[in-house]
Amino acid sequence: MTYNEKLLDRAKRHPEKQKNPDRKAGTKPDWIKVKAPSPTGVYEDTRQIARKLNLTTVCEEAGCPNIGECWAKSHATFMIMGEICTRACSFCNVATGKPDALDVWEPTRVAKAVKEMGLNHVVVTSVDRDDLKDGGAAHFVKTIEEIRRLAPNTTVEILPGDFRGDWDAVDMVTRAKPDVFNHNLETVPALYPTVRPGARYFRSLRLLERVKEVDASIFTKSGLMVGLGETNEQVGQVMDDMRAANIDFITIGQYLQPTPKHAPLDRYVTPEEFQKFEKMAYAKGFLMVSSSPLTRSSHHAGEDFARLKTARETKLAKA
Numbered sequence: 248m249t250y251n252e253k254l255l256d257r258a259k260r261h262p263e264k265q266k267n268p269d270r271k272a273g274t275k276p277d278w279i280k281v282k283a284p285s286p287t288g289v290y291e292d293t294r295q296i297a298r299k300l301n302l303t304t305v306c307e308e309a310g311c312p313n314i315g316e317c318w319a320k321s322h323a324t325f326m327i328m329g330e331i332c333t334r335a336c337s338f339c340n341v342a343t344g345k346p347d348a349l350d351v352w353e354p355t356r357v358a359k360a361v362k363e364m365g366l367n368h369v370v371v372t373s374v375d376r377d378d379l380k381d382g383g384a385a386h387f388v389k390t391i392e393e394i395r396r397l398a399p400n401t402t403v404e405i406l407p408g409d410f411r412g413d414w415d416a417v418d419m420v421t422r423a424k425p426d427v428f429n430h431n432l433e434t435v436p437a438l439y440p441t442v443r444p445g446a447r448y449f450r451s452l453r454l455l456e457r458v459k460e461v462d463a464s465i466f467t468k469s470g471l472m473v474g475l476g477e478t479n480e481q482v483g484q485v486m487d488d489m490r491a492a493n494i495d496f497i498t499i500g501q502y503l504q505p506t507p508k509h510a511p512l513d514r515y516v517t518p519e520e521f522q523k524f525e526k527m528a529y530a531k532g533f534l535m536v537s538s539s540p541l542t543r544s545s546h547h548a549g550e551d552f553a554r555l556k557t558a559r560e561t562k563l564a565k566a
């Protein structure tokens with residue numbers, strides 16, 4: 248089976264979702280349509296490096312709409328600790344099931360890819376590994392260390408799960424000093440039971456607050472999907488909660504339903520509404536805001552990191 252055939256094998260990827268009725272999302276508005284990626288040039292180089300080093304990317308696993316743009320700029324988000332997640336969030340296209348054992352050489356291969364691709368900034372995410380005692384914290388630490396060793400000038404952004412609220416695990420990862428600690432709240436608390444049933448809203452919020460308490464120099468970042476049935480007031484409340492937890496950077500993007508068995512799409516939020524969210528978020532005190540239909544946690548992460556640093560310096564200079 249080829250890599251693409253494997254990605255399309257829906258029943259095997261999401262056995263727990265097969266009992267759901269089909270809920271079709273309807274036609275995408277023009278503002279959400281993107282050009283199909285062209286498998287040539289830098290895009291193809293990115294794909295080849297990932298294949299050669301046997302690495303998984305969330306770009307492919309999650310069916311991200313930005314893959315054509317990102318890979319053509321040699322920007323990919325690596326997904327460590329396997330391709331199979333122990334959770335079964337209803338919005339997510341990553342396969343669910345019993346994961347394989349950890350690959351101890353994976354951190355070095357990620358670092359080799361970062362070096363070979365000449366990345367200024369890398370984003371590393373993972374599947375949730377609730378089967379591991381530390382939730383995969385030590386593997387994250389090793390990956391950060393290997394990137395520092397082989398590509399010392401690359402800044403590192405991590406996007407882990409919630410480690411089930413194991414604060415020792417969170418602290419261990421924080422002390423490895425990623426430049427950005429990103430952890431997505433994904434949706435408003437009222438939708439957690441249906442959208443993110445294995446997670447807890449306040450646990451995720453507390454995780455981000457704790458990162459800042461342990462090391463205030465690390466930027467914290469979190470993202471929300473909209474179009475799942477939340478109200479704009481609920482989005483505003485999440486922004487307030489994030490600011491109370493000292494989160495620096497918020498990303499807001501349109502939820503896109505990966506298959507008819509996934510959480511139903513409630514609506515396509517217009518570009519004008521995204522602009523209103525952006526204005527509202529800046530007014531609430533975020534250092535950085537990215538709010539648009541195609542915003543994803545790791546979209547333009549390198550450029551955004553540079554802007555984030557400048558925004559902090561400007562704020563400190565004014566203080």
Ligand code: SF4
Pocket residue numbers: 305306307311312313314315317318322323324543544545546547
């Ligand atoms: S936005 Fe992130 S996940 Fe999507 S293609 Fe770009 S790097 Fe990959």
